[in-house]
Structure formats: structure tokens, C-alpha cells
Amino acid sequence: MTIQWFPGHMAKARRQVTENLKLVDIVFELIDARLPMSSRNPMLDDIIHQKTRLLILNKADMADETQTKRWIEYFKEKGHHAVAVNSLDSKGLKRVTKAAEEVLKPKWDRMRAKGLKTRAIRAMIVGIPNVGKSTMINRLAKKNVARTGNTPGITRSQQWIKVEKELELLDTPGILWPKFEDQEVGYKLAVTGAIKDTIMNMDDLAIYGLNFLAKHYPKRLEERYKITEVAEEVVETYNHIGKLRNVKAAGGEIDYDQVSELIIRDIRNEYLGTLTFDFVEDYE
Ligand code: GDP
Numbered sequence: 696m697t698i699q700w701f702p703g704h705m706a707k708a709r710r711q712v713t714e715n716l717k718l719v720d721i722v723f724e725l726i727d728a729r730l731p732m733s734s735r736n737p738m739l740d741d742i743i744h745q746k747t748r749l750l751i752l753n754k755a756d757m758a759d760e761t762q763t764k765r766w767i768e769y770f771k772e773k774g775h776h777a778v779a780v781n782s783l784d785s786k787g788l789k790r791v792t793k794a795a796e797e798v799l800k801p802k803w804d805r806m807r808a809k810g811l812k813t814r815a816i817r818a819m820i821v822g823i824p825n826v827g828k829s830t831m832i833n834r835l836a837k838k839n840v841a842r843t844g845n846t847p848g849i850t851r852s853q854q855w856i857k858v859e860k861e862l863e864l865l866d867t868p869g870i871l872w873p874k875f876e877d878q879e880v881g882y883k884l885a886v887t888g889a890i891k892d893t894i895m896n897m898d899d900l901a902i903y904g905l906n907f908l909a910k911h912y913p914k915r916l917e918e919r920y921k922i923t924e925v926a927e928e929v930v931e932t933y934n935h936i937g938k939l940r941n942v943k944a945a946g947g948e949i950d951y952d953q954v955s956e957l958i959i960r961d962i963r964n965e966y967l968g969t970l971t972f973d974f975v976e977d978y979e
Contacts, residue, residue: 700872712742712869715819719865720802721747721795725822725831728758728779729887731766732973733880734823736871743821748775749798751791753827755779757887762971769975782831791835792862816862817855821869825889828868832856835864883972888963901955902929904962911974915967 716722722743727734731752736742750770755763763779770777778794780787795816796803803813820828836856856864873890874880882903884890902925908916909925917923920939926932930951936942937949942957944950961967 700875705872708869708871709738709742712821712871715865715867715869716743716746719746719817719819720799721749721816721818723749723751723791723795723818723820723864725751725753725820725826725828725868727826727887727889728752728755728763728766729971730883730889730973731770731971731975732978733883734826734873734889736821736823737874739821739871742871747798747802749791749794749818750775750777751831752777752779753782753822753831756781756783757965757969759969759971762973762975765975766973769978780831782827782834785834785837788831788834791831792859796861815857815860817865818862819865819867819869821871823871823873823889825891828870832864832866832868836866886959886962887970887972897952897955897959901958904958905929905932907972908962908967908970912967912970915970919961919967 724735724739752758752763752766758779767777767779776794776798778790780790782788795818799816806813820832822828835858854866856866858864873884881890881895882900885895885900886904886907905916905925909923913923920936922932922935926935933951933954934949936958937951937954940954940957942950942953944953962970
């Protein structure tokens with residue numbers, strides 16, 4: 696999905712999240728495990744204020760496991776509960792319900808102590824485009840989609856999905872915008888495919904990817920492209936990869952555009968292994 700984020704759209708998206716917030720006990724903030732910082736909406740804190748939140752690092756199957764563990768610790772230290780999942784794996788998603796129960800336990804205990812009847816936890820998913828919101832909702836929904844009927848405050852198109860006895864999820868996710876101000880964030884979102892259609896120059900993107908790999912994952916570069924660093928004249932590296940992978944134009948010379956595409960495809964399709972592009976140590 697491509698969304699052009701203009702100020703009007705941002706205001707509308709924000710308004711929608713604010714409206715739905717009133718209906719839920721907890722916000723599931725979906726972030727890309729490969730980009731635990733760059734895939735967050737910069738204004739979410741502002742939008743949800745004190746509402747209880749669970750951070751869900753989705754696409755954990757594509758991320759560097761060591762970094763994911765460190766990120767979970769990092770968020771814990773900042774006072775956030777966080778859990779890593781792969782939304783394509785329905786079984787693993789049970790962790791989400793469990794984590795939500797844990798986060799809300801103190802509140803639920805207080806309600807019980809006052810003799811109030813407890814009900815299922817109500818949650819909504821919020822995140823930037825492509826982070827996996829629909830996938831997670833569909834996997835959690837199984838077949839338990841219940842019409843909302845005439846619950847006040849819910850538009851008729853919205854439904855509560857009964858995930859388990861303990862959890863109900865709003866079927867409409869809050870779609871928020873990524874950060875655009877920072878060029879490096881743009882590169883990271885684009886190179887991982889978190890933003891697919893991008894006006895970014897493919898060569899710049901591929902070179903960014905190569906340099907990142909050389910710095911953080913040199914072994915993977917060596918395994919895939921038989922190099923450990925990017926040459927000062929990047930064209931030499933392109934010639935090398937082009938020859939190695941036989942990326943040639945009709946005339947027999949290296950097709951540099953195709954080399955760029957190949958590098959980006961390799962990164963996005965995990966041919967260079969599981970990768971994380973936000974390193975926790977850069978944010979400590
Ligand atoms: P949305 O725009 O946030 O609703 O994102 P989608 O649910 O449409 O997901 C975007 C893409 O990411 C789709 O191709 C999904 O199959 C893929 N995807 C979503 N979650 C995961 C995950 O946990 N692991 C992997 N490998 N892919 C995922």
C-alpha cells in the first residue's frame with residue numbers, strides 16, 4: 696500500500712487513532728523488528744498519552760535475533776513491555792495475548808479488588824504502513840469475527856475480533872506515518888522493503904545497504920559476494936559483484952542498475968540472512 700502523507704492525511708490518521716483509543720484498554724504498537732526505532736511513528740507518544748501500550752516487534756523472523764533480544768531489554772529499561780513475534784506464525788501469536796494480560800494485570804487486579812466484573816481486554820493495533828497490521832489481525836481473527844452491532848462510538852464498519860476469551864481486538868488498525876525527516880531512516884525503511892514504492896534512487900539505496908553490511912555484517916558480505924569491504928571507488932565493488940553474479944547487459948558489460956536491484960533484492964529476501972538495521976548501541 697502506498698500512502699502519500701500530506702498534512703491533511705496525517706491529521707485525519709491522528710484523529711482516527713484518538714477516536715478509537717477511547718474504546719480500548721491497550722494499544723498494540725506494531726514495529727518492524729528489523730527497525731525498532733525507524734519504523735515507529737514519531738508522534739505516537741503524543742497521540743496515545745498515558746494509554747497502556749504493548750510494543751510488538753513484528754517480522755522477528757527476518758531480524759537479527761541477538762539485536763531483537765537487546766531491543767526487548769532496551770524497551771523494558773525504558774518502562775515499555777515488548778514482545779517479538781512473526782505474524783505469519785499463528786501459534787507464536789499467542790504470546791501477544793499473554794503479554795497483554797501481563798501488562799494489564801495490575802489494573803485488572805485493582806478492578807477485581809473493588810468487586811468489579813472483569814471483561815476481555817480490548818485492544819487496537821497501530822503502526823506504519825506495511826509493518827504487518829492486517830496480517831496480524833487476520834491471523835488473530837481466525838474465524839472469530841463478531842459484528843459490533845450498535846455499540847455506541849463504533850462505526851458500523853468496525854468489528855471486534857474475539858481473539859481468545861481474554862482478548863478482543865478492533866479490526867481496524869490505526870495507520871500512522873513513518874518518520875521522513877531523517878534521510879538515513881528513509882534508507883533503512885526502503886532497503887528493508889518497509890516502504891516499497893519509493894522515490895529514492897536505487898543506486899544510493901544499494902550503496903547504503905552495502906556500506907551498512909560492511910560495517911555490521913561483514914561475514915554475510917563475504918559469504919554472498921566474496922568481499923569484506925566496499926571499495927573506495929564503489930564501481931569496483933559493482934564490477935566485482937556484477938561479474939560474480941553475471942549481471943551483464945546485452946553488450947557484455949556490467950549492468951549497474953541491475954547490480955543495484957540485485958543487492959536490494961538480496962537484502963529484502965533474506966539472501967544475506969536475517970538483518971537488523973537499527974542497532975541498539977546507536978540509541979543508548
Ligand atoms: P500493513 O500495511 O501494516 O497492514 O501490512 P501487511 O499486513 O499488509 O503486511 C505487509 C507485508 O509484510 C506482507 O507481505 C506480509 O505478508 C508481510 N508480513 C507481515 N508480518 C510478517 C511477519 O511477521 N514476518 C514476515 N516474514 N512477513 C510478514
